[in-house]
Amino acid sequence: MNKIEHEKLYNIRHTMAHVMAYAVKQIFGEVKFGIGPVIEDGFYYDFELPRSLVPEDLGIIEEKMRDIINNGYQVLNESISFDEARQMFNDQPYKLELINELAQNPENSGVSIYRIGEFVDLCKGPHVASLKELNLKTFKLMRVSGAYWKGDAENPMLQRIYGTAWERPEELKAYIDKIEEASKRDHRTLGTQLDLFSSSQDIGQGLVLWHPKGAMIRYLLEKFSQTAHILNGYDWVYTPHIGRAELWKTSGHLQFYKESMYNAIEIDNEEYYLKPMSCPFHIMIYNSSLRSYKDLPIRYAEYATVYRYELSGTLQGLTRVRGFTQDDAHIICTPEQVHSEVVKALKFSLYILKSFGLNNFKAYVATKPKKKSIGDDKDWNAAIESLKNAVVAAGLEYEIDEGGGAFYGPKIDLKLRDALGREWQCSTIQFDFNLPERFNMKYIGADGAKHTPMMVHRALFGSLERFFAMLIEHYNGDFPLWYAPVQIGIVPISSNHYEYCKELSKKLKTIGLRVNLDLSDDKMRAKVRRMELEKIPIVLIIGDQEVEKEGLSVRSRKEGNLGFMTLNDFLEKIKPELDMGVPKYIMD
Template sequence: MVLVLACAVGEIFGSAKLGTGTVSENEFFYDFELPRPLVPEDLELIENKIVELINKGYQITKESVDFDKARNIFSGQPYKLELLGEICKNSENPQIPVCKIGEFYDLCGGPVLSSLKELNLHAFKLLSFSGAYWKGDAGRPMLQRIYGTAWESKEELKTYISKIEEASKRDHRILGKQLDFFSFSQDVGQGLVLWHPKGAMVRYLLEKFSQTAHVLNGYEWVYTPHIGRAELWKTSGHLQFYKDSMYNPIEIDNEKYYLKPMSCPFHVMIYNSSVRSYRDLPIRYAEYAAVYRYELSGTLHGLTRVRGFTQDDAHIICTPEQANDEIFNVLKFSLYILQSFGLNDFKAYIATRPENKSIGSTDDWNRATEILKSAVIRAGLEYQIDEGGGAFYGPKIDLKLRDALGREWQCSTIQFDFNLPERFNMKYVGADGLKHTPLMVHRALFGSMERFFAMLIEHYNGKFPLWLAPVQIGIVPVSSRNNDYCKDLSVKLKKSGLRVSLDSGDDKMNAKIRKMEMKKTPIIFVVGDREIERKGFSVRSEKKEILGS
């Protein structure tokens, strides 16, 4: 379908420059440089053209051509020519796979249908469009990306569209604004979150719950700076491997400092501040760390992808003999955190050694990967191998949560690191009296507070359970003469530790109740003259049920 989309756009916009297309499990998209910005009506126009092409029943042919012929086919298509140049760099006399629909050509690397007749006219839909930098590079042209979905039957399409509609109702960006949880401001900067009191309260409760659990699981809490000297990031390797995601340096006392993209070098400095014995290990340092990473503006998405965020960052430093138990225990801890919030729809991935860029011996990688597999199997989890998906410094376990559309979002991560212990000369004195290099494991259970919070909003549709709700009880006076009693009631409830909101404004009682229902307040106390006579209140649930008085 992605090829047909490109063909249709090419026929409608004769001067369209073709980028690339991608197909995922449920959707597809294609990037174009077009002579004008798209408008919503264009989606229907393109859909009609796709229907027209399918009705013509064109054959789809696939062949391999030499470089000169490919360059001739795609003359006038600068993005395709750039891709051809890259293929030529990596291979002598390359054979270029191309697909043809009628007179339309495109580069083609994967399997294709033999004919457009195989497509169901009634089982596809174009969903939206957006901007996207060519190759994700903010220094390259901004193209227009068209999204769509295609299924084998009309019923499957209808089911998926219903999921999209349900997901849009649960969209954390919409609910976050409606429930007054957070906002963004161009005056502050893109991808930088402003937490409002109600959102901050939920965040406080998340942090308090997790912090207590960390202490009970043997972690020691630490705090580290937001910036570090350039030399620190040079030693850690971040300036070599991660600089594109770091902000430009600031200069202090003629020295360069960088905002931290992660906390690991700081935790290493704490470890190296004393001589360590094998008897001290394992050491587990934990921190809620504010970190800053430069994400392309086109990739920013509500709370799920931001430029400033908070990691529940921790590092486990242990002996090789302790690694199996430490990995299993931290995996169990991850599952406990997720399941405590009712988040059970996730999948485990084990990311292995990248093909071209990694450090550490093959034996180290194989041993660490087997430890990760053993922990996942021991925990009773199904898993998938993410071939080559590990960081350059070690393999990892990723637990990816699924949202209402089945899209996966990485949250919990457990990551071996063969890099920092060597770079920072980390040592411990073993039972043999000699110095040894410890193993180091990075891990984050929420992943980032922002992304985890977004997942919770969408999971609960904004209706947080009573213990997690920013406001647990709303108080509604029937009339203004009941306000003083309600104020006293509010004070008493707050002193008992409950989170309470009193609406003593001039609106009618029903309007006040509706506002509290819109804010998804779990319990509402309604107080009128009769309730005051009984020195009580009527109780109404967020489900609009009268629970008693």
């Protein structure tokens, strides 16, 4: 989509948000309005209403929106003073709050409003010039959810209506089709169907139970990545799940991050906290002995289960949980080494992700936050340039995420587009201007003096839970052979073939393949169908011919019926797919 088309679609969606608010006002009368921005694929608006919305309300609101659009109103903009705005919105507390915030900025002389018929909203625009530019067949209201005003749990809970709008009816249809396909691929649904994982109120919200099949996939992901780390210059470490309060005070987490941490645990009259991150522990390992510039870079990595407080309303499957595992790493190096280490970390990230069949990436370089941050602008600017250069060297598209960095440094976020074109946050490579100073990290330089090292945080999967959710939805639960939880199903046609199948199963398991041999009394077709539903990549059918010729008949989910093969031919065929799961050294 070119810039003009993008701007036109933005204006359509922005105007639709106002039309929806107008419709809600006409239907419910007493409405307190929040905000109604454009988002990816659509728009939303937040309301305080006299009653809770139900799904049936969406159709009623849509019809009212069509009535409003049919009137063909002009969309009129004007600027008014702050006093005029306060008078105009005197019964709208959320709008008054926004007006007063705008008035605090001396650069603002007033506010912008937009009129559609009798409806007036506080808004800087832009919008279409007339409702005649809107198409009655190109929008749809999608769902209702709760949303705290300004995203703060201390504020009132409002009702949020999400909608989507497009220029042409065929675009709306394509989007609805994609949403329906995404619903079929939902990792929560497939997680139950394929018996991969579950959660339970009995153990607590946002905590995951990994079932044997899901745990097998997780084990394979961890094994591949851990071996690849060690092959490529990382030292593996293990650290505790809790730490003394003093540790988190020194790191700054209790100052900058406490709202995401759980309450303290008292042990021997001292306060301890569940770890939200592993950085301080890795620093303690570094600080356990005096380091020379000749020892650097040092790269520590671990699978670290961390605990962060997430609001109950935001928890969702594996993508938003309260206890999750990061493939966490910290690179400690000299200033002269830091750029090459960022380049290597990015190269390694891409290698790991591509090993799982993921190839559609986009990078975001996140810059200094406007509010909480440490470090001077010179250091931030130099680090940002280093990150941009690393992204360019990797041949990636990138965007600048203004103000999106952590308080302690800028970062690269790698986002993946899945089979449906949806974006998932995965790898992060993050500078840190905070912890080396706070923990008095030092190394002896070539000049014999003590110097403060640079530190780069790095996670490749992001979290194993979210990465697993993405893989489930990307592949629709139909995993590549090398990390499918069950790789091969064996189906005997009759009991006469049981002994041959048992011996075949034993041979395959001996060479490390994961096999499901079905010796139930069900008919052959029922067994095959069950394995298809379990999405087992390869099913071997064994009958008289296979026993007599000492071979097997092969059915592949990807390639269909491959016919008769000897065992050696079969193993030779699947070897390239299995070899994808063998980590390699790539740091030349």
